[in-house]
Amino acid sequence: MRHAQPRIRAAFSLAVTSLLVISLITSQWWLGDSPQQMQFDTRLAPPSVHHWFGTDALGRELWARTLAGLALSFWVGCLAALLSTLIALSLAALATLSRRLDALVSLLIDTLLSVPHLILLMLIAFALGGGTQAVIIAVAVTHWPSLARVLRAELLQLRQAPYVRISRALGKSRWFVLYRHLLPHLLPHCLVGGLLLFPHAILHEAALTFLGFGLSPSQPAIGVLLADAMRYLSGGYWWLGVFPGLGLLLMVLSFDRLSSHLRRAL
């Protein structure tokens, strides 16, 4: 692949990501109850032909739990990235309305960027009582500043464009200009920005859950699987951590690669 053309690499990346997304979206239908089904006589079984990724302490199939965990992370990541992008877009748009609002938005961006991500995430998730909603909100609320800064800069530049100035000179309102002339130009940025946010979002969701501030330990989330695995690693049950970890890595890398190709293409 090293010498392949960029387009082929992008196509490969798109294919892998699409395959992953399709399997994750459809997983709830073909997995059924598998992630929860317990087989007490095959507890902590190592990987084999019968148990592809091995089983956990309650005899549940780890491949099913890993896929269910990735699917959960996918939806949480999607929603958090979408919400984050909307926040970034709204605030960037707000910043174009007046100098005061621009200063306020800039201050907000700088303030949030100066606070360590993970601490803020933990505080918000804890304050909201944990759970899926809390994680989505926490990730969304903490991940918008970088994208907002890019969008704001782009908007400020666009505001000086001749067609925008003409439109304003013709008496069009600020909202009209924003809606008709500025926002359409930002959509590609939003798409790439949202895609770039996605791997961050799922990594932080997994981290929050791993630390005990995220999803319930009863949900087969990747963070939960990794946290459970920590307890058993000293007993030599390596598969409990390796497969969920590799799954998370694959998902993050595939989306990261895809968004990089997309950014270059746009």
Next chain:
Amino acid sequence: MAKPSQPILLGLALSCLVATSAALAKEQLVLAIGGEPEQGFDPLLGWGQYGTPLFQSTLLLRGNDLSPQPELATEWSLSEDRLTWTLTLRDDARFADGTPLTAHDVAYTFNAAAKAGGRADLSALADANAVDDHTVTLSLHSPRITFIDQLLTLGIVPHAARENGYSARYGRQPLGSGPYQLVEWQEGEQLIVERNPHFYGPTPAFERLVFLFTGEDASLSAAHAGQVDVASVPAALATQLPAHMQRVIMESVDNRGILFPMQPANGEQADSGAPIGNDVTADLAIRQAINLAVDREALAEVALLGFGRPAYGPADGLPWSDDDERIEAPQLAQAEEVLNTAGWELRDDGLRYKDGLPARFRLTYPSSDTTRQLLAEVSAEMVRPLGIEMQPTGRHWDAIQREALHQDAILFGFGSHSPQEVYYLFHSQHAGNGYYNSGFYANPAVDTNLDAAQAAESIEQANQYWRAAQWDGTSGYGLRGDSSWAWLVNLEHVYFANTCLDIGELGVAPHGHGWPITTNLLDWRWTCD
């Protein structure tokens, strides 16, 4: 909130400890056994109810056979009308600051604890009086058979009027006559204590004890790294014994079970704002069916890896529990019959419904507790074939108190050396009072038996009433009656201890996670050079 910082803080703490341990030979023990009290080391607020109070002495001690033994009190007696306890104190007891402990301190402790409203139930106490420096009388409003438990568990604090006396800061700066005195307490991290030079009993073998308040994972990792001498481990991880350590098993009356909200949800809220009631668990048939469906033997094997046994009540094997309170389970066919008779219909989605209400409710457990998580997940799986969906939900304790305590089924743990706990759990007087009767259980017949037990003339007579409260032939809080709980397992407390550490003869532990192992701390010895 402590969990994220634990690995780093533990690493730093352990590095310091390892660096100093060589110089100290084995004057110091490092223990990761949990048990950090939220309210501080204040007996008036509940400290010492489980295991040793460490800093304070109690009037009496509980022997391995649970009988009272002398401690601060050398003699004790109860008047014929069962309203006045008279105790004679030893004359060599001193607080850690060197001042003598007198009957005035004892009287102050009991009177203040009665007003403080902590875990010690002194509602029966009318007055505590110091007759002289070494004699104290405790007068009761009415006979109370379990009052002796307070003599066994309430640590004596210095009178507020004396120098270094009791104050609002006492929980953070405890002063007592126990074997150890506090050096430093970093909340959520560690507690360092040293010998009390004025302790009247035998000199403890170890000059200094360091208690690390780490989570289960960090404790296990520290044990494997050889950085702690004693670690409390959940049963599910008890097979991962490090090479240099021995597994120490402490029998216990510590149990785990599912407490059901007993009232229907009708919009009421507790004083804390937490909603009360659950329409599904308020139905007797649901509670009975769950009790019939849960395979307790399998739970003990799967969730505890055999380090425990089935539980059928709050005090299995103790004299105040009915030995006939047993159930042959799983009996899925009988459970289905119970549900069918009660009008719970099984639908195509695999769930039962009654008047449109699905048989679905949350089974909440503290998310930091591996054992409870496993018990919740496995028992939920066991009742699923019935068409009952218990949704295992892990939450922080404060979220449980805020939202779940009175409306979710909760996977609780209890277990005491005293029948007083049965009173707390099932008397309507304690409905909604803290964790005990958080399901708002109330049955007048049970109340009558519990009150009769408290007023009984003898332990034997009281035990008959305690057992009748469980099942009197027509009613009771137990399996044959209201099935207000689904008791699941009795735990064995599992510890990893350094092979050089002789823990001595262990008694039977009450609930209290890892801390009860400290009960015979004075017997511990280091056996290596």
